[in-house]
Amino acid sequence: MLPTIEWNDEGVVMIDQRKLPGAEVYVTCKSPKEVARAIKTMVIRGAPAIGVAAAMGLALGVRSSKATGTQKLATEFYRVCEVMAATRPTAVNLFWAIDRMKRVFAESAGAGQSVDQIKVRLESEARMIHDEDVASCRAMGAHGATLVPETARVLTHCNAGALATAGYGTALGVIRGAVELGKKVVVMADETRPFLQGARLTAWELTRDGIDTTVITDNMSGAIMRAGEIDLVVVGADRIAANGDVANKIGTYTVAVLAKEHGIPFYVAAPISTIDLATPDGSTIPIEERNAREVTHVGPTRITPAAAHVRNPAFDVTPNRYVTAIITERGIARAPYFVSLKDLVTLEP
Amino acid sequence: MLPTIEWNDEGVVMIDQRKLPGAEVYVTCKSPKEVARAIKTMVIRGAPAIGVAAAMGLALGVRSSKATGTQKLATEFYRVCEVMAATRPTAVNLFWAIDRMKRVFAESAGAGQSVDQIKVRLESEARMIHDEDVASCRAMGAHGATLVPETARVLTHCNAGALATAGYGTALGVIRGAVELGKKVVVMADETRPFLQGARLTAWELTRDGIDTTVITDNMSGAIMRAGEIDLVVVGADRIAANGDVANKIGTYTVAVLAKEHGIPFYVAAPISTIDLATPDGSTIPIEERNAREVTHVGPTRITPAAAHVRNPAFDVTPNRYVTAIITERGIARAPYFVSLKDLVTLEP
Numbered sequence: 019m020l021p022t023i024e025w026n027d028e029g030v031v032m033i034d035q036r037k038l039p040g041a042e043v044y045v046t047c048k049s050p051k052e053v054a055r056a057i058k059t060m061v062i063r064g065a066p067a068i069g070v071a072a073a074m075g076l077a078l079g080v081r082s083s084k085a086t087g088t089q090k091l092a093t094e095f096y097r098v099c100e101v102m103a104a105t106r107p108t109a110v111n112l113f114w115a116i117d118r119m120k121r122v123f124a125e126s127a128g129a130g131q132s133v134d135q136i137k138v139r140l141e142s143e144a145r146m147i148h149d150e151d152v153a154s155c156r157a158m159g160a161h162g163a164t165l166v167p168e169t170a171r172v173l174t175h176c177n178a179g180a181l182a183t184a185g186y187g188t189a190l191g192v193i194r195g196a197v198e199l200g201k202k203v204v205v206m207a208d209e210t211r212p213f214l215q216g217a218r219l220t221a222w223e224l225t226r227d228g229i230d231t232t233v234i235t236d237n238m239s240g241a242i243m244r245a246g247e248i249d250l251v252v253v254g255a256d257r258i259a260a261n262g263d264v265a266n267k268i269g270t271y272t273v274a275v276l277a278k279e280h281g282i283p284f285y286v287a288a289p290i291s292t293i294d295l296a297t298p299d300g301s302t303i304p305i306e307e308r309n310a311r312e313v314t315h316v317g318p319t320r321i322t323p324a325a326a327h328v329r330n331p332a333f334d335v336t337p338n339r340y341v342t343a344i345i346t347e348r349g350i351a352r353a354p355y356f357v358s359l360k361d362l363v364t365l366e367p
Numbered sequence: 368m369l370p371t372i373e374w375n376d377e378g379v380v381m382i383d384q385r386k387l388p389g390a391e392v393y394v395t396c397k398s399p400k401e402v403a404r405a406i407k408t409m410v411i412r413g414a415p416a417i418g419v420a421a422a423m424g425l426a427l428g429v430r431s432s433k434a435t436g437t438q439k440l441a442t443e444f445y446r447v448c449e450v451m452a453a454t455r456p457t458a459v460n461l462f463w464a465i466d467r468m469k470r471v472f473a474e475s476a477g478a479g480q481s482v483d484q485i486k487v488r489l490e491s492e493a494r495m496i497h498d499e500d501v502a503s504c505r506a507m508g509a510h511g512a513t514l515v516p517e518t519a520r521v522l523t524h525c526n527a528g529a530l531a532t533a534g535y536g537t538a539l540g541v542i543r544g545a546v547e548l549g550k551k552v553v554v555m556a557d558e559t560r561p562f563l564q565g566a567r568l569t570a571w572e573l574t575r576d577g578i579d580t581t582v583i584t585d586n587m588s589g590a591i592m593r594a595g596e597i598d599l600v601v602v603g604a605d606r607i608a609a610n611g612d613v614a615n616k617i618g619t620y621t622v623a624v625l626a627k628e629h630g631i632p633f634y635v636a637a638p639i640s641t642i643d644l645a646t647p648d649g650s651t652i653p654i655e656e657r658n659a660r661e662v663t664h665v666g667p668t669r670i671t672p673a674a675a676h677v678r679n680p681a682f683d684v685t686p687n688r689y690v691t692a693i694i695t696e697r698g699i700a701r702a703p704y705f706v707s708l709k710d711l712v713t714l715e716p
Contacts, residue, residue: 039669039672040669209560209662209670210586211558211560211584211586217662218670218672221675222672224675225675226674232675232676232677232678233662233663233671233675233676233677233678234662234677235585235618235662236560236584236618237557237560237585237586237618237621238617238618238680240621240624241617241620241680241683242678244620244683268587269584269586269589271589271593272586272588272590272621272625275589279628313558313566313582316668317665317667319665319666319667319668320389321558321567322388322566322567322570323567323574325570325574325575326570326573326574326580327579327580327581327582328582328583329582329583329591331590334589334590334593335590
């Protein structure tokens with residue numbers, strides 16, 4: 019399986035997603051600051067993968083600490099938590115992972131564990147978050163696969179794949195799950211400007227698995243749906259509000275509107291850690307505005323004149339009425355989501 | 368005014384639209400084959416501009432002919448017409464211009480004019496097509512400007528500007544017309560992958576005129592409409608069927624669906640020469656599929672893995688039910704279009 023992110027003796031190893039598909043380069047982050055920078059600059063991206071990276075970054079911070087007392091270690095740990103939380107605002111998995119690590123730290127410290135014991139405990143928790151993420155992607159894949167027809171042409175946006183998670187993927191996990199059941203699936207991947215996660219990452223990881231993949235520019239999906247060439251849409255999510263509104267990569271909303279217009283099911287696949295019951299609806303989800311250069315340039319090529327302004331919201335919100343179902347590792351939620359999502363979140367795992 | 372295409376003693380001069388906005392390079396085509404190649408490779412593009420280029424290319428062919436008799440000249444002329452007609456299939460203005468030049472040739476030859484007289488006559492007709500195109504853009508601008516509120520945030524797709532015409536533009540002509548009336552207009556330009564006509568050309572020519580322009584990636588328009596930041600959409604057209612279905616740059620259909628979903632008026636601006644009453648509806652408009660490289664690369668940068676397929680339809684069809692009005696140089700057509708368009712086309716100019 020594709021190693022998106024791994025913990026080893028030297029630090030946290032990630033495949034550099036900015037360089038794919040041209041080059042397969044692995045980066046080792048040896049400090050939490052390096053992990054934070056990797057998240058911010060999108061060496062690693064994708065809500066679940068960001069959560070895993072943050073947890074590993076926190077474990078790394080504690081591991082490399084020179085603190086001899088728990089109090090000192092705690093001060094350092096909480097400072098690193100702040101650095102990590104400031105990397106990207108939209109994906110809630112980041113905050114979920116930080117909170118989980120904080121809880122474990124507090125428990126260990128509260129139980130009177132030594133500095134060395136806390137280090138081991140946090141490393142173990144970060145590895146657990148990693149492994150659970152793979153497991154939940156596989157479970158999502160199994161649930162979601164039941165929604166895929168025997169022969170299916172699936173449109174996806176951005177990359178909600180192995181590269182966006184600890185492995186296997188959320189939306190692409192659903193596709194992999196369907197393929198594992200012997201279903202005949204071909205994929206249309208929106209290229210997903212400006213960062214081109216669809217063209218660069220989704221196409222790379224799916225064709226690597228032998229899944230038939232066609233890249234289209236983002237503005238082709240309407241015409242291709244109208245031509246009757248798409249049976250279902252499946253995308254990931256960066257944050258799902260309590261009412262089922264979905265924040266995901268910019269352009270997701272457009273795809274959802276098009277799917278509705280053409281009577282095509284629009285599915286969202288995401289782990290429980292992406293559901294944020296504390297956010298009542300999509301209107302309060304913070305949307306990151308990224309650097310203009312992502313829009314003005316592709317590689318070294320400048321594509322806009324200097325006199326033009328540029329916008330670069332990295333995410334948009336799809337209101338729940340466009341979402342046919344939300345696929346999680348604990349099952350499939352349908353409207354009304356404020357009931358079904360709460361039920362899934364509070365379900366004993 | 369921006370010189371998109373000009374006739375001079377050496378041949379047909381065009382600004383190379385592949386190189387904008389990085390460089391302002393002018394190309395002189397000295398033979399009809401060079402003009403045909405310029406159309407095919409998109410040195411010049413935009414339905415009205417293609418029509419003008421084709422007419423000038425035909426005049427150029429006749430001018431450079433060594434034929435001493437009308438019969439020989441006619442044989443050569445009709446061969447050049449075929450070369451020109453084979454350049455691009457969707458924009459009907461190409462065929463309209465060729466037909467018009469053929470008609471003039473037949474008239475002149477039928478009236479017993481000499482080879483030299485025919486040469487002069489065809490050159491004059493090509494210049495007339497050029498000048499009429501500018502005039503019709505200005506008329507379109509005046510009609511369309513009445514539809515623009517005093518303060519307006521306008522979304523446009525691709526480039527239906529001075530660069531897509533002999534000057535002034537169709538959709539951008541409407542914007543220029545509104546600005547000339549003193550209306551406060553700001554423009555959002557979809558970047559328009561894969562050829563990036565919005566990012567490269569629309570942003571360049573509008574900011575050059577001092578019009579406030581913001582470039583967005585194609586997948587942002589949905590979110591920006593939902594945020595209430597767009598008052599109207601105006602686009603050009605490559606061919607309008609008798610029933611009002613509109614073929615235009617890929618992605619136009621998506622914008623039209625989004626506009627409808629948000630209750631935003633969706634206007635199409637095009638000259639009468641873009642209306643093809645011989646095409647009953649959009650289903651029979653040929654859609655050009657262009658080279659995959661336009662999608663797989665931006666400049667020298669490869670963005671898709673080699674194993675992935677790619678689609679590159681250059682146009683899509685927007686059904687008439689999404690079109691609020693069609694703005695022509697003779698006035699504004701509204702549904703039912705099969706009546707209103709026929710009325711405009713048959714109107715004495």
